[in-house]
Amino acid sequence: xxxxxxxxxxxxxxxxxxxxxxxxxxxxxxxxxxxxxxxxxxxxxxxxxxxxxxxxxxxxxxxxxxxxxxxxxxxxxxxxxxxxxxxxxxxxxxxxxxxxxxxxxxxxxxxxxxxxxxxxxxxxxxxxxxxxxxxxxxxxxxxxxxxxxxxxxxxxxxxxxxxxxxxxxxxxxxxxxxxxxxxxxxxxxxxxxxxxxxxxxxxxxxxxxxxxxxxxxxxxxxxxxxxxxxxxxxxxxxxxxxxxxxxxxxxxxxxxxxxxxxxxxxxxxxxxxxxxxxxxxxxxxxxxxxxxxxxxxxxxxxxxxxxxxxxxxxxxxxxxxxxxxxxxxxxxxxxxxxx
Numbered sequence: 495x496x497x498x499x500x501x502x503x504x505x506x507x508x509x510x511x512x513x514x515x516x517x518x519x520x521x522x523x524x525x526x527x528x529x530x531x532x533x534x535x536x537x538x539x540x541x542x543x544x545x546x547x548x549x550x551x552x553x554x555x556x557x558x559x560x561x562x563x564x565x566x567x568x569x570x571x572x573x574x575x576x577x578x579x580x581x582x583x584x585x586x587x588x589x590x591x592x593x594x595x596x597x598x599x600x601x602x603x604x605x606x607x608x609x610x611x612x613x614x615x616x617x618x619x620x621x622x623x624x625x626x627x628x629x630x631x632x633x634x635x636x637x638x639x640x641x642x643x644x645x646x647x648x649x650x651x652x653x654x655x656x657x658x659x660x661x662x663x664x665x666x667x668x669x670x671x672x673x674x675x676x677x678x679x680x681x682x683x684x685x686x687x688x689x690x691x692x693x694x695x696x697x698x699x700x701x702x703x704x705x706x707x708x709x710x711x712x713x714x715x716x717x718x719x720x721x722x723x724x725x726x727x728x729x730x731x732x733x734x735x736x737x738x739x740x741x742x743x744x745x746x747x748x749x750x751x752x753x754x755x756x757x758x759x760x761x762x763x764x765x766x767x768x769x770x771x772x773x774x775x776x777x778x779x780x781x782x783x784x785x786x787x788x789x790x791x792x793x794x795x796x797x798x799x800x801x802x803x804x805x806x807x808x809x810x811x812x813x814x815x816x817x818x819x820x821x822x823x824x825x826x827x828x829x830x831x832x833x
Contacts, residue, residue: 502545511541518542564803566796567597567622573747574775575792576623579643582796583621590804592618619807621799639806643799644690654806656798659816660690660772663788664697666821667742667770670786672701674829676740676768677708680729682722682752684744685714691744694772698742709736715748722751723758730759730767739767739830746771746778749785749826764828774822783825790819 504522508515513534520526521538541547566583568576584594619639640653647655671679681698684691695712702708711732715725726741741756743749749771753763761767763783771778771787778785794817802812 502547504547506545507538507542507547510545511537513538562592563617564592564594564800565597565617565620565622566594566799567620569623574777575773575790578792579623579796579799582793582798583800584796585793586797586800586804592800592804594800619803621803639803641799641803641806641812643795644688646689649689654802654812656795656802656812657690657816658790658795659819660788660790661693661697662816663772663790663819663821664694665701666819667772667788668698668701670821670823670827671740671742671768671770672705672708674768674827676830677705678736678738678740679708679710680726680738680741681710681712682725682729682741682743682748683712683714684717684748685721686717694744709738711738715751717745717747719747719751719754722748723755726752726755727758730756730761740827741767741769743769743771746773746775746785746787749787750777750781753781764826765831768827768830770827778822778824781826786824786827787822788819789822791817 504515504518507522508518511518511534513530517526517530517534518538520529521535522542526535564583564587566580568579580594580596587594617638619641621641621643623643623645642653642655644657644660645653645655647657679698679702681695683695699710702710711729713725713729715721722743729741730738741749741752743752749769752769756763756767756769763769769785771785772790773792774787774789778787798813798817805812
């Protein structure tokens with residue numbers, strides 16, 4: 495690339511292509527259709543390539559009043575799942591000349607505090623997961639384009655939503671365990687106020703409750719291995735019949751904690767108790783036995799979130815429909831042992 499003092503300008507491109515600077519701006523800004531011919535557009539592109547011309551995006555964005563910057567609000571940066579969401583969103587953003595800035599919840603898990611007071615002027619839009627209601631209200635008051643992830647379509651203040659089909663994932667888990675012969679369950683539920691966890695619990699209760707002679711206990715726990723271990727030990731130490739033969743966990747981290755709790759009770763996985771998770775993190779294949787879990791495509795989730803925001807920015811309706819999920823059956827589930 496040429497030194498800054500000799501870097502080609504749009505005037506140089508216009509001169510080389512034999513067109514006006516306005517035509518160069520239209521073509522390189524991808525706004526030429528219906529205003530200049532295809533032949534002219536190709537001539538401009540060829541001249542720009544031959545000269546090594548690159549538009550000054552910073553100056554262009556200042557003129558347009560846009561920074562081409564998106565804020566991604568996630569519950570935590572330390573989890574593999576949300577790292578995947580960022581990767582997918584950033585990939586689509588880069589393809590369209592946008593950057594992505596991350597804003598994690600200071601608590602690591604749970605609703606994020608309002609990050610918008612100092613950021614409003616520097617953002618073109620927001621993709622958000624598990625946000626607090628006051629942050630959403632502040633955001634919508636500023637009319638920043640917004641896409642919500644893992645959120646109730648009926649309760650997102652009119653924002654576009656992108657969701658995984660997590661209810662179907664819960665049903666797949668229930669079908670698998672019921673098909674193996676399990677009838678008594680513990681649901682190791684994340685103690686986080688979140689629409690997605692409420693949906694999972696509802697789908698499990700509905701599917702398992704539809705089968706006569708079944709029962710499901712809910713054991714709430716912080717999203718941590720130690721919390722899950724303690725919750726499972728308490729739930730499985732309860733002498734009241736019937737004894738659960740399967741533990742259904744809201745994510746893979748909780749499932750690994752469940753493994754620890756069960757082993758402290760002298761119970762084997764899956765011979766005595768089957769265990770399932772959600773997410774299909776690398777952790778799921780690092781444990782022994784490997785974990786039966788619901789695979790969520792985190793990168794696709796991020797991609798769809800960014801694509802939805804781009805649609806909103808362009809005045810289009812985002813693609814509809816939940817993202818499919820699927821159960822990956824491994825060694826942590828088996829038929830219940832005969833009592």
